[in-house]
Structure formats: C-alpha cells, structure tokens
Amino acid sequence: MRAAESAGLASAFDLVVSHPSGDPGDALLGRAEALLAWRPIPRLPDRAPRLRWIQSLTGGCEHWLASPDLPSSAVLTCARGTHRLSMPEHILAALFMVSKQIPGIVLDQRESRWRRRVNDTLSGKTLGILGLGAIGAEVARKAAALDMRVIGTKRDAAPMAHVDQVLGPDRTGQVLGESDFVLLLLPSVPSTRGLIDKQALALMKPSAWLLNFGRGDLVVDADLIEAAASRRIAGAVLDVFREEPLPATSLLWTTDNIVIFPHVGGLHPRRDELVAELWVDNLRRFASGQPLREVVDRRRGY
Numbered sequence: 001m002r003a004a005e006s007a008g009l010a011s012a013f014d015l016v017v018s019h020p021s022g023d024p025g026d027a028l029l030g031r032a033e034a035l036l037a038w039r040p041i042p043r044l045p046d047r048a049p050r051l052r053w054i055q056s057l058t059g060g061c062e063h064w065l066a067s068p069d070l071p072s073s074a075v076l077t078c079a080r081g082t083h084r085l086s087m088p089e090h091i092l093a094a095l096f097m098v099s100k101q102i103p104g105i106v107l108d109q110r111e112s113r114w115r116r117r118v119n120d121t122l123s124g125k126t127l128g129i130l131g132l133g134a135i136g137a138e139v140a141r142k143a144a145a146l147d148m149r150v151i152g153t154k155r156d157a158a159p160m161a162h163v164d165q166v167l168g169p170d171r172t173g174q175v176l177g178e179s180d181f182v183l184l185l186l187p188s189v190p191s192t193r194g195l196i197d198k199q200a201l202a203l204m205k206p207s208a209w210l211l212n213f214g215r216g217d218l219v220v221d222a223d224l225i226e227a228a229a230s231r232r233i234a235g236a237v238l239d240v241f242r243e244e245p246l247p248a249t250s251l252l253w254t255t256d257n258i259v260i261f262p263h264v265g266g267l268h269p270r271r272d273e274l275v276a277e278l279w280v281d282n283l284r285r286f287a288s289g290q291p292l293r294e295v296v297d298r299r300r301g302y
Contacts, residue, residue, distance in 0.1 A: 012287045034286060036279055040069035053286055055279050059083060061296050062188045076296040077282055081134055082274040083266035088138045090265040091213055094237040095122060095181060098209050123147035128179030130172060131186040131214060132160060151175055176203040181211060187302035188215035198223040201233060209234050213265045216241040225255050239265040
C-alpha cells in the first residue's frame, strides 16, 4: 500500500487494506474494482460484482484458475518475472551442489575426514530445460557462460539466445535422453501434471540429475523415489512439492541422492518490493485504461 501512495496513486483510488488471513467483508467487496490477493476469496463472483482486475501475489496461478471463486469477467494478472534473478541463482547452486559433491564435502568436515573427491566439470555437459520461459532464458544465459550445452522445450519453438536447440513439447523425450541435467520449469496444467513418471525417467541417462523448480505435481513422487533409490538416475534436487510443507513421513526426505530445497528458489530479500513495483505499474495502467502486464491466459493455464 505504501508503494502505491509513494507513486502518487492514493488520490486515484480508495485503497483499503484487509488482513491476508481475514475476509474483507461484503461491504468492501461490493465496492471493489481491483483486488490484490494471495488466493481466491470465498464466493467472490457474487460478492464483488464490480470487480474488473485481480492481481495475484504469486507467479503460479493454478490455485486461482481451479477455483470456482474466480470471477469469469475479471482480468487475472500474476507476479511472473519477479523470480527472474533469484531462481536462476538457486538453480546454479543446485548444479554446483550435485556436480561438485558439496553435500558430501560438508559431511566429511563434520566427521573430520580428509577425502579428496574428484569432480567432473559442468563445462561440456548438456542442460535440458523443459519450459524455456523468462527464468529458463536467464538460466540458459548463465549456463552458456559455463560452457554448457543448453537444449529445451517451448510451446513456440523459435530460436533463443544461448540455447543450442529449441524443441516443441512433443520432443520432450529427446531432451530427457540427451541431457546430463534435466531442469523442470513448466507450469501446472493438465498436459504437464505427472509428466515425469516411470516412463519419462527411463529415458534419462543413468548419470543424469533431475532438478524441479517448476511445480510439485510435474513429478510422480513414487516413480522418482524408485528411480533414485535403484540408481536408474543419479538423483534429484527438488524445490517444489505436491504437498507443502513436505510431510516428515515423505520418503523424499530420506532417499539417497534426493536433495530437498524447501521451496526457496524464488525467495530473496527484495521479492516483496519487486511484486509491489509490478502491482503499482499495473495499478497505474488500470487507472489510465492501458493493457496490464503479466496477464494470465486462462485457456493455456498460465
């Protein structure tokens, strides 16, 4: 709210703050033309007949799109792009972690054990990115600087800078088979849910690692656990999960060569500021009737 006031927009709107865990109430919703929120509010279509725009605080909007409480007439925008710098760095951290055996090095220190590990290089390896969006493009740029070969899939398979080969989603199997590291950055839509199952994992090299920084439901957990435990693949780094927080009873915690990042890929100290900047820009556009940024395509699901 302070961001909107600092931008000089307070006079153009009646800005009202409601606690995130509370309900704004029928009177306020009845007047609302725009809404900034984490998740759908119960019976929103009936309670907010004047609502024309919803700004989600999250980049992924499957929880909005699956909700009966999302008004069909309101434009939905998301916080896409606010993770463009932080998430690629976490992905690079995952690549270095598994290629340089960093968890083992840390454990060796705990045991005062001098063990000189021989590590391969990332240079010359193939990084396959399923979902070459804004984050994928930034990861590709950074990976190319490490002399990695980058391939990947995109709905529009047009050439991209720093990507050696851009393929359509129908060529996912080729990416799985050629990659030393498979990075998932796909949205959660019907065609991607459960994409990485036993059959998909069987296409990967036994030496390959799976990195999921997209959505938790892209992966069939039981099939991944079996593949990692049997060394069908080298292992996985997971930042997103079907259920969060990940239950303590999940075998993902204890399966060898599965590394858990507790959904930290997009977190950084300025994330709230970046989301606020996007919201203020959209608020200014909304006031002047200009097209909004980061509009969610309901048909595509992202």
